[in-house]
Amino acid sequence: MTKKVLLVGVGGVGAIAALGLEWRKQSEVTAVVRSDFDKAIKEGYHIKSVDYGEIKNFKPSHIVKSVKEAVNYGPFEFIVVCTKNTPDIVLIEEVIQDAVTDETAIVLLQNGIGIERPIIKRFPGTIVLSAVSIIGSSNHNCEINHDYIDKVSVGYFDNNVTSKEEQERVAKEFVELYSTENNDITFDPNVKYTRWKKLVYNGTLNPICALTGVDVARLEMFGGTNALVRQAMYEILSVARADGVELDKDICEIMIRSDDPLWYSPSMLIDMRKGNYTEVQVLCGNVVKIAEENGVPIPILKVIYDLHLVIQKSKMEKNGLIELPKERFIPDKEHPPL
């Protein structure tokens, strides 16, 4: 019997996930598509994939504009969230709430640390899976360029309600559903470790490249990696340790060298160049939060975060999410910062 899967956010990652899930005809994917909807419903996606070759006119089983509309094709056993993770702009738990039933497991196929907290809080007892993706894939107007293997670690964020066995069973079920002969989807017994490990890169090189406007190669050659990144990585290690995850210091050099010999532009840098919001909350803000909860000093990461926070708010202003007063005011208790 096919499983019903709701997939929210068809970017580079989401498109390949939709394809992988439909590949063995074991899932029926309903995809929520926003900006590309008209083209996607008419022509589908044009995929050039290192895993699957060229596929023209790929369409998931159903393409809809909203989660509300998607509910007609439910109930869903899995809701796979592949959107950019910007909880300061959009709350995932609100986006998906209409589609969550007692039978649903939520899969966060997204970047960041601590991203499960608001989901588990909003849907207590629901199984929430962590999916950490290593993939090179982009979507420009339904043209999917996928040039690095779809490699995903899947585990569960313990919801402290369901038994560990059951959470593990569901995680493995999702691995089975998503696995094809072409991709590399594995069960991850230690979600926390995997997420912190990825954050050694994504919480340092990524936001620092974004602030300075240069790729990782230039950052290193211009002295920024020595001056800032390595120390910032050590700060991540300290926070991870306080959060119960021991990462070997060698991981820092591995991450710094991980893009060699590419002049690689990390995601936040690309977002900055496009004037888009960045994933600052899940890559930086949540680290600051966990550090503060545990009393871990993070002098570099804190400054990086505070700078990005101002930039993010400035974008909110440009997009009309923040309205400025006519006259400059002094933030105080009655007028807190915007």
Add this chain to the structure above:
Amino acid sequence: MTKKVLLVGVGGVGAIAALGLEWRKQSEVTAVVRSDFDKAIKEGYHIKSVDYGEIKNFKPSHIVKSVKEAVNYGPFEFIVVCTKNTPDIVLIEEVIQDAVTDETAIVLLQNGIGIERPIIKRFPGTIVLSAVSIIGSSNHNCEINHDYIDKVSVGYFDNNVTSKEEQERVAKEFVELYSTENNDITFDPNVKYTRWKKLVYNGTLNPICALTGVDVARLEMFGGTNALVRQAMYEILSVARADGVELDKDICEIMIRSDDPLWYSPSMLIDMRKGNYTEVQVLCGNVVKIAEENGVPIPILKVIYDLHLVIQKSKMEKNGLIELPKERFIPDKEHPPL
């Protein structure tokens, strides 16, 4: 007898200084003009000044393209340097060296801390004056808009060769030469104090606005002033103290409020918006240097500086001052950061 003055750099500050110096016919100003030369020599400057009213076709006594050419109108008793202060891009001591004689005093009418060091080192025994300007004035293609009084504190950077009395006498001579009934030029007995005080603003609000892309009002309303600026100012106070200057903590709030109620964009922010080099070395780099010499921890200022340093080098690359290797390399002893 008129004094011969060489003025290097006719921006908003330099144009009003040239006007002030020529005002009472006691100085003969030779101005070195680069980008505006053709227009300046033909039409002069169109000045709209809060101090002097509207003046059309203002020309200093001589307008030349280079210091080499200026030497024909010397020897100069004063060389007034009004250029943007970017020692990582241009060395002032090299620019002016052909015009410095035994009779010359050099006036640094420029921003920053520690800016006298390379000048005194290069011209030992030469009197070097400090001129700190509070002015609102801009130059766009020989159109000078001057909207806040020309207020300058003039003192001397002790060169440890000439007697203090003689250095003070020369500083006061310059004050006399520059003073008109319209401006406010005063002798400053404590140059170091004045420069550190101005740096409480210019070493914090200025580079932080530049990194976040917002004016001082938005920075405050978006939380950046509380999160970063105030603490960064305290760091400046610590470095100043180690450098022998005691600044009252109240100065921080005074600086934070000094632009009220304007939505003011500081100079480094304007430079960033224009894609220009910033004065990062004299506003941030020299603070880091003095802090390190004295073992003063400056966690925030260090990060701000390191980020700006990468940005500055990225601009050098764009302008062809730094040539990147074809292949990404790993900085080491043989291949230091660029």
